[in-house]
Amino acid sequence: GQNIDQPTEMTATEGAIVQINCTYQTSGFNGLFWYQQHAGEAPTFLSYNVLDGLEEKGRFSSFLSRSKGYSYLLLKELQMKDSASYLCAVYNSNYQLIWGAGTKLIIKP
C-alpha cells in the first residue's frame, strides 16, 4: 500500500519555530509537495522538493531525505495567520499524487 504519515495536530506559540514531519511509503518517488489549507478553504502551494536537502522560502523551509522517506516543513517566526492545516503530498512512480491527511497547526498568542 501507499501511505503518508503526518501528526494530526500540533500547537505552537506565536513568534516561535515549529517543525511538521512527514514520512511516506510510496511506489517510487517523483517529488514531494507541501500545501497550506486554512479551514474551509482550498489548499495553496507552499513548497516542492525532488532532491535531498533543504529548500528555503522566506519564513518557510522544507527538507527532504529520499533514503529515509522523510520530509519536514519548518515554519519560523510564527504568526497567528499560520494557523492552518499543512498537507504533505508525494508523486509516486505512476505519477499519482498521494496526499497525507494533514497536520492541523494551532498557534497560541
Place this chain on the structure above:
Amino acid sequence: DAMVIQNPRYQVTQFGKPVTLSCSQTLNHNVMYWYQQKSSQAPKLLFHYYDKDFNNEADTPDNFQSRRPNTSFCFLDIRSPGLGDAAMYLCATSREGLASETQYFGPGTRLLVL
C-alpha cells in the same frame, strides 16, 4: 488574475436528487482534477482530464460522473447523492500534469445532503 473558480461555494441537495458542481479556469491549463475532501482527511482524487482524455480513479463510485466540454470548464455530476457524499469538492488544475508542477485549487464547493 488567472484563477480557478468554483460555483456554488455551498450546495444543499436532497438525498437522491442529482446535483452538478461547476469549475472554470482562466489558466489555460491542460489538466483538470476533481477531489473529494472530508473533514480532517486527505483530498481523494475522483478523476482528472488531460485535455479531453478522461481518467477515472479505480475506486471512484459510478455515482460520480464528469464532463469537460472545453478547456475552461469542468463539471462534476453526482447522480444520486447519499449522505456519505457530503464533503468539500475541490477542483484543481495543472499545466501538463507533470510531477514537478503545482496544482492550483479552486475555493471548493461544500456539499450538504439532507
